Amino acid sequence: MTEYLVRRFLQSLLVLFLVSVVTFALIHLAPGGPVQIFLEPGLSPAAAQQQIKNLGLDRPIPIQYLDWLGDLLRGDLGYTFKGHIPVGQIVWPTFKNTVILMTTAWVLTLLIAIPWGIYNSTRPYGLSDTCAALIGYAGFAMPAFWLGIILQETFALKLGWFPLSNMYTYGQEGDVLDLLHHMVLPVTTLVLINLAAYLKYARSSMLEVLGQDYIRTARAKGVPERCVVFRHALRNAMIPIITILGLDLPFIVSGAALTEAVFNWPGMGQLFVQMAYSREYQVLMAITLIVTVVVVLGNLLADILYAVVDPRVRLGGKGVETA
């Protein structure tokens, strides 16, 4: 187990390194590089050269990368070109906002989807199952941002029940009730879109288990149905579901870029889009890295959880099959 964890940790570091190299290279391969945008118009060529030199952008790209990496290892994410603000100061507040929005949506989705999916698996093709199927069709085919816009038009503009966008009413920053009021529409959007997948997984993994021989045996020997479902079937059905939860963890930091854009939520996804336009590449690198860290952690967590909940799985020293 320890050996496995160490190896996975090293692999994760390698993945992070590669992702950062590729992102860095992409930014610097761009026509004009990150330079053009930061130079104030009307600057004399000599002054422009001086500024490029000051920013360290005249050095070879590998050197710049190593420089960036060294700073990162010292915990320094760098500074923005415009205004020379520390990147952490810009990124972390938006990170927090994204996590607030996404965690709420994710937890709510799971709280609805898993019990409902389990219920549907005990009454397949019933009325409730039909409703879930319709939600499934819609959720897989609907652009999330469109649903957001429609909800905005209906519940914010027409009915006026909820605020149109933003995180707080101006002047009421930090007010929890105001925050909750603003969260209703974006959270509803995210829940409706993501419900489909979890409903499907909860239902199908339950159905798969319920069709197995040991369930028939349990029923045949007279175990009460409630006990069959919750004690015998659910335990095994949870194995794939729990694994999926680990794999979807990155969703908390990366899943909301579009919803954030629709509702003008000051989150990391929206920051990324803005910063991509203005080529603040230190910020872009930081966000990409944060998201990748969460992806890698999620994958690792999924593998570990898988071994924890399923005693048949041993995380051996030899290479684990990457499916």
Added chain:
Amino acid sequence: MSRSIPAGPGPEAGQGRGAFGPPAADLAGSLPGAGDTGTGLLPDSDTPWREAWRRFFRNPLAVAGLLVLLLFVGVAVAAPWIAPYPPEQIDLLNVDAPPSPQHPLGTDSIGRDIFSRLIYGSRVSLLVGFTVAAGAVVIGVVVGAIAGYFGGWVDTVLMRIIDVMLSFPVLFLNILVLAIFGGHFRYLILVLVLTSWMGVARLVRGQFLQLREMQYVEAARAIGTPAWEIMFNHLLRNSTAPIIVNATLMVGGAILAESALSFLGLGVQPPQTSWGQMLNNAQQYMLTNPMLAVYPGACIFLTVLAVNFVGDGLRDAFDPRHRVRPRRLRLLAAAFGRGTVGTGGAARPAFVAARRPAAKGGHGR
């Protein structure tokens, strides 16, 4: 396989089906799956492809999806003839007009005909959808085939590359590339292809790993068939069905991705129009013209829904384990499938990650 004598090719072939031929030969010929089924000897069995074809057309949802999809394709192809106006034509006297005989769905805030723009928008969405799926299949098949056939360190290296690719925050990568290189149709397709082939590669690799242990492959190798011929003629051909299903579901994913990126202003640029890009404009005019946002989204929704129905229909048609359910239940069966590994992931690039297969079948490793 031996073929029974009375059912040989010829005008009487059809009449020979009930006749008793020489017992030994007939027995061999009537074993399930044996012999040439085209001779009419076995009226109930058919090639797997034709069987799948028939199953597909017995599935009302799949057929409906196909019809809707064909309709949209027809509209896209015939756009210049159908659309009442050029999509970028501005009519400043008719701004934000309600639906009228001149403008069936009204006009937008600078007086462009919404109906015409929707028609032209279908071109971008469908072109992106199909091109991206095709491109991803080509890359995925090549990588997956090499990894699965050769195995060993080649396989390890390629799978590691895929792992790294899957660790990329795909949406962010797309945004980054398009913002840096400029939103353009070509870049949009390129970046979507480069970030969506991994699922197909894993699928093909899995198929190849399974199939290459089959005896007929061993036989082919024994008689000295070259590697590429085994890969194409024996392995790839037998993997076509899951690849097609996966590709179909990828079309829907690509259409959604295009609309999302264009909505963010990073995909298709004006004056060219796409459904996603129309939504980008629509949000600014929510107060004056709320319907502006409804139409393009509804088109995306319908198209992706149709594609997904076709994909699900194909999956069920190809799946030999598929049992024909009572008619009434078909809708539900199609909705849920069995959560078949490797198909559900394709349509959801963002958060149901492609590593899903790890959740199943890993027992004992």
